[in-house]
Amino acid sequence: MNLDWALGRLTLDALPQELVTQGGAVLMILSGLAVVAALFYFKRWRWLWRWLTSLDAKKIGVMYVVVAVIMMLRGLADALMIRAQQALAAGDSTGLFSSDTVQQVFSAHGTIMIFFVAMGLMFGLINLVLPLMLGARDVAFPFVNSVSFWLFAVGMVLANVSLVLGGFSPGGWLGYPPLTEMAYNPGPGVDYWIWALQIAGVGSLLSGINFLVTILKKRAPGMTLMKMPLFAWSILVTTLLIIFAFPILTATLGMLSLDRLMDMHFFTSDGGGNPMMYINLIWAWGHPEVYILVLPAFGIFSEVVATFSRKKLFGYGTMVWALFGITFLSFIVWLHHFFTMGAGANVNAFFGITTMIIAIPTGVKIFNWIFTMYRGRVRFSVPMLWFMAFVITFTIGGVSGVLMSVPAIDFQVHNSLFLVAHFHNVIIGGVIFGFFAGLNYWFPKVFGFTLHEGLGKLSVYAWIVGFMVAFLPLYALGLMGVTRRLDHYTDPGGWQVLFIVAGVGVLIIALGAGLQILQLIVSIWQRKKRRDTTGDPWDGRTLEWSVPSPAPFYNFAITPKVTERDAFWEQKEAIKRHEKQEKPKYQSIMLPKNSSIGLIVGGFAFCIGFGLIWHMWWLVALGLVGVIVCVIVRCSNDTVEYELSATELEKFDKQYRRQHA
Amino acid sequence: MKTALKIILPLILIGMLAAGGFVFFQSVDVAVLNPQGEIADKQRTLLLFASALSLIIIIPVYMLLVFFAWRYRDSNKKAAYRPNWANNKWLEITWWGIPCILIAILAVVAYRTSHELDQFRPLDSDVKPVEVQVVALQWKWLFIYPEQQVASVNLMPVPEKTPINLSLTSDAPMNAFWVPSLGSQMYAMSGMSSKLHILANHTGDFNGSSANISGEGFADMAFTVRSQTREDFDAWVDATRGHAEGLDMTLYEELAKPGTVDQPVFYTLADAQLYDKIVMKYMMPPASDEKSEDEQDHESHDAHMGHEMEGM
Numbered sequence: 016m017n018l019d020w021a022l023g024r025l026t027l028d029a030l031p032q033e034l035v036t037q038g039g040a041v042l043m044i045l046s047g048l049a050v051v052a053a054l055f056y057f058k059r060w061r062w063l064w065r066w067l068t069s070l071d072a073k074k075i076g077v078m079y080v081v082v083a084v085i086m087m088l089r090g091l092a093d094a095l096m097i098r099a100q101q102a103l104a105a106g107d108s109t110g111l112f113s114s115d116t117v118q119q120v121f122s123a124h125g126t127i128m129i130f131f132v133a134m135g136l137m138f139g140l141i142n143l144v145l146p147l148m149l150g151a152r153d154v155a156f157p158f159v160n161s162v163s164f165w166l167f168a169v170g171m172v173l174a175n176v177s178l179v180l181g182g183f184s185p186g187g188w189l190g191y192p193p194l195t196e197m198a199y200n201p202g203p204g205v206d207y208w209i210w211a212l213q214i215a216g217v218g219s220l221l222s223g224i225n226f227l228v229t230i231l232k233k234r235a236p237g238m239t240l241m242k243m244p245l246f247a248w249s250i251l252v253t254t255l256l257i258i259f260a261f262p263i264l265t266a267t268l269g270m271l272s273l274d275r276l277m278d279m280h281f282f283t284s285d286g287g288g289n290p291m292m293y294i295n296l297i298w299a300w301g302h303p304e305v306y307i308l309v310l311p312a313f314g315i316f317s318e319v320v321a322t323f324s325r326k327k328l329f330g331y332g333t334m335v336w337a338l339f340g341i342t343f344l345s346f347i348v349w350l351h352h353f354f355t356m357g358a359g360a361n362v363n364a365f366f367g368i369t370t371m372i373i374a375i376p377t378g379v380k381i382f383n384w385i386f387t388m389y390r391g392r393v394r395f396s397v398p399m400l401w402f403m404a405f406v407i408t409f410t411i412g413g414v415s416g417v418l419m420s421v422p423a424i425d426f427q428v429h430n431s432l433f434l435v436a437h438f439h440n441v442i443i444g445g446v447i448f449g450f451f452a453g454l455n456y457w458f459p460k461v462f463g464f465t466l467h468e469g470l471g472k473l474s475v476y477a478w479i480v481g482f483m484v485a486f487l488p489l490y491a492l493g494l495m496g497v498t499r500r501l502d503h504y505t506d507p508g509g510w511q512v513l514f515i516v517a518g519v520g521v522l523i524i525a526l527g528a529g530l531q532i533l534q535l536i537v538s539i540w541q542r543k544k545r546r547d548t549t550g551d552p553w554d555g556r557t558l559e560w561s562v563p564s565p566a567p568f569y570n571f572a573i574t575p576k577v578t579e580r581d582a583f584w585e586q587k588e589a590i591k592r593h594e595k596q597e598k599p600k601y602q603s604i605m606l607p608k609n610s611s612i613g614l615i616v617g618g619f620a621f622c623i624g625f626g627l628i629w630h631m632w633w634l635v636a637l638g639l640v641g642v643i644v645c646v647i648v649r650c651s652n653d654t655v656e657y658e659l660s661a662t663e664l665e666k667f668d669k670q671y672r673r674q675h676a
Numbered sequence: 677m678k679t680a681l682k683i684i685l686p687l688i689l690i691g692m693l694a695a696g697g698f699v700f701f702q703s704v705d706v707a708v709l710n711p712q713g714e715i716a717d718k719q720r721t722l723l724l725f726a727s728a729l730s731l732i733i734i735i736p737v738y739m740l741l742v743f744f745a746w747r748y749r750d751s752n753k754k755a756a757y758r759p760n761w762a763n764n765k766w767l768e769i770t771w772w773g774i775p776c777i778l779i780a781i782l783a784v785v786a787y788r789t790s791h792e793l794d795q796f797r798p799l800d801s802d803v804k805p806v807e808v809q810v811v812a813l814q815w816k817w818l819f820i821y822p823e824q825q826v827a828s829v830n831l832m833p834v835p836e837k838t839p840i841n842l843s844l845t846s847d848a849p850m851n852a853f854w855v856p857s858l859g860s861q862m863y864a865m866s867g868m869s870s871k872l873h874i875l876a877n878h879t880g881d882f883n884g885s886s887a888n889i890s891g892e893g894f895a896d897m898a899f900t901v902r903s904q905t906r907e908d909f910d911a912w913v914d915a916t917r918g919h920a921e922g923l924d925m926t927l928y929e930e931l932a933k934p935g936t937v938d939q940p941v942f943y944t945l946a947d948a949q950l951y952d953k954i955v956m957k958y959m960m961p962p963a964s965d966e967k968s969e970d971e972q973d974h975e976s977h978d979a980h981m982g983h984e985m986e987g988m
Contacts, residue, residue, distance in 0.1 A: 114892050187889050193866065194849035199814075199891060284866035285958045290850060291865070324748070327762035333772075355852060355861045357870040360794040364787040371782055375775045381737060382771040388744040390758045395749070406741050414730040421726055421782065423789035426860040427708050427719045430852055430887035496707040496856035498887040501895045507883060509704030 023630035029181040029203070035096075035112055040179040067614055070157035070607040071568055073461060075164050076142030080454070082171055083135030086127050089175070091521075091528055093124035098485075098518040104503035105511040117502035118185035119204065123174070125188025126208060130215055131171045133308045133442065136450040138167065138222055141250055141311065144457050145226060147559035147566055148244050150235025150575045150582070155228035157607040158649065163222040165617025170215025173624050177207040181628070184208035187500065189297050190271070192282035192290045197275050203628050206275065209268050210624035216264050223257030226250055235558070237577035241335070244557045244581075245328060248335050249314025252342040253307050259346065260303035267296040276627070291356060298349040306345040309441065310338065312449025313380060316402050319452050320384045322553050323399040324391030327581060330383040337376035337383075344373045354422045355429050363422035370420035377413060381406060396553065397471035401452035404479040408444025412437060415490070433493025436486045443482055451478075451531075459552045463565035464545040470534035477527030485520025488513040556584040563671050569606060569659060572668035573599050601661040601668070608657050616645045707856035712882060712903075714875045715793060716859030722789055729778055795862050795872045798841065805839040805873075808832065809951040812844070812851035812864040812886065814934040815893030820923075820951050824913045827923045827950075829931070831940035833902045835909040836879050842872040845955050847932050852887035855901050861887055867958030869951075876903035896936040922946030925953060 031037040054060055066074055100117050104110030112120070142160070146153055154160050177183040181203040186195040195205045230251045234243065243251075270281040271293065280286030282293040321328040328334065350358060350366035385406070393399065415437040419425045428434060459465045492513050497504070504510060538545055547564040558575055559566070561583045579585040590596065622638030625631070649655075659667075711717040748755050791797070798805070809820040810832075820827045834840050844853055844864040853872065854861040862872040876882065886897035904912070921927065923943035928950060947953070 114895060118889065118892070118894075185892075191850065191888070194890060199849055325757075326759045329762050329764075330768055331762065333768055353863070355795070356863045356865075357795065359796070360791040363794075364790040367786045367790060368783045371779050371786065375772070375779055378733060378775045379768075379771055382740075383768075385737070385740050385744060386764075386767065387762075388741075388748055390756045390761055391748050392750045392757055393745060393748045395745075403741065403745065406737065410734055410737050414727075414734060417730060417782070418723065418726050421722065421786045421789065423719055423786070423793040423860075424723050424726060426793065426795065427716065427723070427856065429861050430854075431856075431885075491701070491706065494706050494708040494856075495704065496854075496883060496885055498854070498885045500889045503895050505898060507705060509700065512700070 021631065021633070023626070023632070024203070025180070025629040025631070031179065031182075033113060033116055035116060036178060036182070043175065043178055064611075065609065068161075068609040068611045070153070070161050070610055070613075072142045072146050072154045072157065072160060073566060073568075075160055076139045076144075077461065078164060079135050079139030079142060079167070082168055083132050083139060086131040086135065086171060088528070090124055090128040090132055091525060093120050093127070094521050095525060096120050097124060098514070098521045100502060101504075101514045102511070102518040105506040105514075109503050112502070114502040115182075115185055118187075118500065119183045121500050122185060122188055122190070122208065123177075123183045126184075126211070127171075127174060128442075129188065129304070129308070130212060131167075131174065133446050133450075134215070134219060135167065135171075136447075136454075137253075137308060137311050138163070138219075140315070140450060140453045140457070141222075141226055143461055144453075144559050145229060145247065145250055146233065147460070147562065147570055148247055148557050149230065149233055150238060150558045150571060150577065151229065151233035152570045152574075152604065153233075153607065154225050155233055156225050158610055158613065158655065159221050159225050161610060161613030162616050163218040163225065165613045166218030166221070166620055167215050169617045169621045169624065170211045170213075170218065172621065173207060173214065173628070174211040176625070177204065181207065189301060191297075192271060192274070192288075192293050193284045195271065196283050197278075198283065206272070206628040209272050209275075210627055213265060213268050213272075214620050214624050216261055216268070219257060220261040220265070223254040223261065227254035227258065230254070235571075235575050235577050235582075238582070241332075242577055242580050242582070245317035245331065245334055246311075246314035246557075248338055249310045249317070252338045253310045256303045256307045256310070256342060256345065260300045260307065263296055264300040264304075267293060267300065272627070294353055294356065295349070298352045299346075302349040302352065303345045305438075305441070306341060308446045309449070310341065312405075312446050312453075313338070315449045315453040315456070316384060316405060318557065319398045319402050319456055320387045321581070322456075322555055323394045323396055323402075324388045325394075325554060326387055326391035328383070329386040329389070330379075331580065334380060334383055337380050340376040341373055344369055344376075348373065351420055351422075351425070354425045360422075367420050367422045367425075371417050374413060374417050374420075381410065396455075397466065397468060397475065398452040398456040398553075400472055400475045401448050401455065404475055405444060405448040405452070408440060408448065408479065408482060412440030412444050415440060428493055430498055431493035432489040432497045432499060435499050436489035436493060439486050439489075443486075448478070451475075456553070457559070459547040459564050460550075460559055460566055461564075462542075463547055464538065464542040465547055465552055466538045467534045467541070467545075470530055470537060474527045474530035474534060477523055477530055481520050481523030481525075481527055483520070484523055485517050488517045488520070492517075551583075556581040558582050561586065567667065567671050569604060569664065569667070572601060572664055599665075599668075601665040603658055603660045604664060605656045605658055608655055610649070610655065612645050612649050616642055619645065705857075707883070711857060711859065712880060713855075713858035713877055714799065715873070716857060717877075718789070718793060719859050722785070722793075725785070726782060729782060732778060733775065793860065795860050795870075797873065799839040799873050799875055801839045801875070803838045805841045806834060807841050807843070808834070810842050810844045810853055810864060811951070811954055812846040812848055812853070812890065812897075813932050814848040814891055815886075815897045816931075816935075816937045817853075817884070817886070817897065817899045818928075818931065820945060821913070822945070822948060822951070824917065825945045825948070826913055826916045826920070827943040827945050828916075829937050829941040829943075830899045831902060832884070832899060833904060833909055833912050834876060835906045836876050836903045838906070839873060839875050842874065843869050843951065844872060845869045845951070847954050847957065848934075849890040850888055851890045851897070853884070854887045855882050855884040857882040858901065863888065867955065869955050876901070879903045879905060879908075891934070893934070893936045900940075916942045917944050920944050923950065925950065928954070 031040050054063060097120055100110040100112055184190055184204040186200060186205055190205060190208055193199060230247055273279045274281050274283055280288035282288050282290045317328055348366055348370045351370045354363050419428060455466055455471055497510060550563040551560040562571060619638040619641030622634045626634030626638060709720055711720050807822055809822060811818040816829050818829055819832045844862055846864040846866045850863055850865045852861050852863050858874040858876055860872060862870055880903050882901045884899040884901055920942045924946040
C-alpha cells in the first residue's frame with residue numbers, strides 16, 4: 016500500500032542511526048512515559064489540566080520556567096558532548112561522534128539555549144512578576160498569553176522531536192545559506208530548525224505586544240512611567256525590540272523555507288539568489304535579539320541591587336535613558352557580525368563605531384549599580400551574589416566585545432573561539448546569571464517559601480569558577496587560530512590541553528546546575544520551615560512584595576495607589592511614621608476563566624510545523640483550518656471572564672492573610 | 677589570621693595559575709599574538725592597544741565593586757547609611773565622560789585602521805605582487821596561480837616578503853579564508869569574487885583555517901601557507917608547470933565533488949580562465965538542458981563578464 020500521500024517523506028530511515036542519537040531518543044521517550052505514568056499513579060490529570068489551561072500569568076510564568084529549565088539540561092548535555100568531542104578528537108582520533116552528529120549538536124545547543132532557555136526564562140520571569148510589580152491583576156491579554164506559551168512550547172517540542180525522527184539541522188544556530196539550502200542539506204533537519212523557530216517566534220511576537228500593552232495600560236493608578244520599577248522599564252524597551260525585530264526573523268526564515276519548499280531563489284548561490292541578503296537580515300534580527308535577552312537581566316539586577324543594598328537605585332533617570340540608548344543603538348550595529356564579508360572600509364568603520372558606542376550606556380549602568388551599593392547596607396544573599404558574579408564576568412565579556420567592534424581586530428578573531436568565548440561571556444555572565452538572580456529573588460513570591468541559601472551560594476561559586484575555567488581557555492584558543500564548530504583538529508601544540516581544561520570547566524558548571532537542582536529539592540523538602548509568612552522576605556521595595564506569598568490568584572485584593580517610586584518601600588516608611596492608613600474597601604473584580612483553546616492552538620501549530628517538515632500537506636491543511644476555527648470559536652465566546660464579588664474577595668483576602676501570617 | 681589566610685590563599689592560587697599559564701603560552705604558538713606578516717603585526721599592536729585602553733574601565737569597576745561590597749556589608753554598622761541618596765550630577769558626568777573619551781579615541785583608531793587594514797587595499801611594496809585565486813570547495817581549498825600557470829590544493833606556496841593579492845570565491849557553501857599568523861580573514865562566497873592582501877615577513881609554514889562551517893568535512897579543510905625564498909618558489913613553479921596534470925574544467929569538476937584531500941596536490945593550469953568560469957557558474961540562469969551549448973557559445977563572453985565582476 017502506498018502511504019506517501021499520508022507520510023510525505025517520512026520513512027523508517029528517519030529513525031536515529033547512531034548509537035548516541037538512539038540513546039538520546041530512547042531516554043527522551045522513556046522520560047516522557049515516566050511522566051505519564053506518574054500522572055496516572057498520583058491521579059494528577061485534572062490538576063495538570065487546570066495548569067495547562069490556566070490564563071493566570073503567574074501559572075503561565077511557572078510553565079515557561081519549567082520548560083526552560085528542562086531545556087537548559089538538554090543544552091547542557093549538548094555542551095558536555097561538544098566539550099568531550101573536542102577534548103578527544105585531536106590528531107588521528109575522530110573522537111566520540113561523527114562529524115554530522117557533532118554539527119547537529121552544535122546547532123541544537125545554540126538554538127535551544129537561545130530560543131528555549133534564555134527566551135523561556137525571560138518570558139517566564141516577566142509573566143511571574145511584571146503584573147505584580149505594576150499593581151495589575153493580570154497581563155493585558157491573558158488568552159493571547161496562553162497562546163504565546165503554547166506556541167513557544169510547540170517550537171520546543173519540534174526542536175526535540177528531531178532527536179527521534181530525522182535529525183536536526185547541521186547548519187549552525189543561525190543556519191547560513193547556501194549550506195542550509197536544498198542543494199547542500201535536503202533532509203528534514205534544517206526544516207525542523209526553521210519551523211521550531213518560526214512557531215516559537217510568532218509566540219514571542221505576541222508576547223512582546225502583550226507585555227507592551229500591559230505596561231502602557233495596566234499600571235496601578237498613580238504609577239506614572241517614571242515611577243515604574245526599572246524592571247518594568249527594561250521590559251518596555253525589550254518588547255519594543257521584540258516588536259521591531261521578530262517580524263524580520265519571521266520574514267527571513269519564511270523566505271528560506273520558500274527556497275526549500277518551492278524552489279525559489281532568495282538565498283541560493285544561483286538563480287539570482289544572494290546569501291549575503293540572508294546574513295544581513297538574520298543579524299538585523301539577531302543583534303537586537305541579544306539585547307532582548309540581556310535588557311530584562313539588567314532590569315532584574317536593578318531591582319536586586321537596590322533591594323539588597325536597602326537603598327534607592329542610583330541614577331534612575333540615567334538608567335532609563337541608558338536603556339533607550341541601548342535599544343536604539345542595537346538596531347544599527349548588525350553588520351559587525353560580518354565585517355569579513357567585504358562591505359568596505361567606511362561601512363565597517365561606521366558599524367564598528369556604533370557598536371563601541373553601546374559600551375557607554377552599558378558602562379554607565381554598571382557604575383550606577385555599583386554606586387547603588389555605596390552607603391547602603393549590602394546583604395550578600397544569593398541574588399546579590401549573582402549580581403557580583405555578573406559584574407565580574409560581564410565586564411570581561413563587554414570588553415572583549417569592544418575589542419571585536421574594531422573592524423581590523425575582528426578580521427583576526429572573527430569566527431574563532433575568541434568570538435565563541437565572547438558571546439558566552441555576555442550571555443552566561445549577563446543573561447543567565449541575571450535570570451538566576453531573578454529566580455532566587457522571586458521564588459518565594461511564587462511558591463511561598465524561600466530557596467536554600469547555602470546551596471544557592473555554592474551554586475554561584477561553582478558557576479563562576481566553572482565559567483572561568485571553561486571559557487578563558489577559549490579566548491586563548493581563538494588567539495591560537497582555532498575556529499568554531501570543529502569536530503576534530505590537528506594539534507599544532509597546546510590546543511588539546513586547553514580543550515581538556517575547558518571540558519573540566521563545563522563539568523564544574525554542570526556541578527553548579529546540579530547544586531541548583533539540589534537546592535530546589537532541599538527547599539521543597541523544608542518548605543514548611545522555609546515558609547515566607549510575611550510576603551516580604553527580602554525587605555523589598557516594589558509592589559509584588561506587598562501581597563502575601565504565594566501571590567493570590569487575583570494578585571491584589573485592593574488595587575494599590577502609587578505616589579512614589581519604590582511604592583512598597585514608601586508604604587512601609589509611611590507605616591513607620593505612623594501615618595494613617597486607609598481602610599480597605601473591597602470591590603468586585605473580573606478574572607479570566609481557564610481556556611483550553613491556547614493548548615489546542617498549540618496542537619494545530621504542531622500539525623502545521625510537522626506537516627511542513629515532512630511534506631505531509633494534508634496535516635498542514637488540517638492545522639491551518641484548526642487554528643482558524645479556534646480563533647473563531649474564541650472570538651464568538653462572550654463569557655471568557657468570571658466575577659469575583661466584593662464579599663467573596665474580602666473573605667478570600669482575610670483568609671489568605673490569616674493563613675500566611 | 678584567618679581572614680588574612682582567606683585573602684592570601686586565593687592570591688597564591690591565582691599567582692600560580694598565572695605563572696603556569698605564562699610558561700604554557702611561551703611553549704605554544706599563539707598565532708594572533710605571534711605575527712609572521714605585516715598585516716597580522718599591525719593587528720596585534722591594535723589588539724594590545726585596545727586591551728590596554730579597556731583596562732582603564734575594568735580596573736576601577738573591579739576595585740569599586742570589591743571595595744563597596746566590603747565597606748558597605750550589612751554587618752559593618754560603622755559605615756555611613758544613606759538610603760535615599762540616589763543622585764549625583766558630578767559622579768554621573770564622570771562615568772558618562774570617561775567612557776565617552778575612551779570610545780572617541782578608539783573610534784578614531786577604528787576608522788583609521790579599517791581603512792589601513794582593509795582587506796581590499798593592496799599593500800605598499802616595491803616587490804611585484806603574486807596573484808593567487810582561491811576557491812573554497814567541499815572540503816578543500818584550491819589555489820590557482822594565473823601568472824605562474826600552476827594550481828595547488830590545500831597547500832599555498834608563496835614567496836616571502838612579497839605582497840600576495842588573493843581573489844576568493846567558493847564553489848560550495850560559503851567559507852572563510854584565514855591564516856592567523858599572516859592576518860585578516862575573508863569570506864569566500866560563490867558567484868562573487870572578494871579580495872584579501874597578505875604578506876609573509878620570512879619563510880616558514882603557517883597554518884590556515886577555514887572559518888565558516890560548510891558541511892560534513894569542514895574540519896578537514898585546514899591548509900598550509902608555505903612561505904619560501906623567491907628561488908624556492910620559482911623552483912616549485914618550474915617543477916610543477918608542465919610536469920603535473922593539467923587542470924581544466926573537466927578535471928576541476930572532478931576535484932570539486934564533495935570529499936576531503938589528505939595530501940597537497942599540484943596541477944599545471946590548463947585553462948587560464950578557470951577562476952572566472954567558477955565565479956560565472958552561479959551568475960548564469962540555473963543549469964538547464966542547453967548547458968553544453970551555452971558553454972561553447974559564451975566562453976569568451978563569460979570570461980569578459982568575469983573580469984568586469986571582479987572590479988565590482
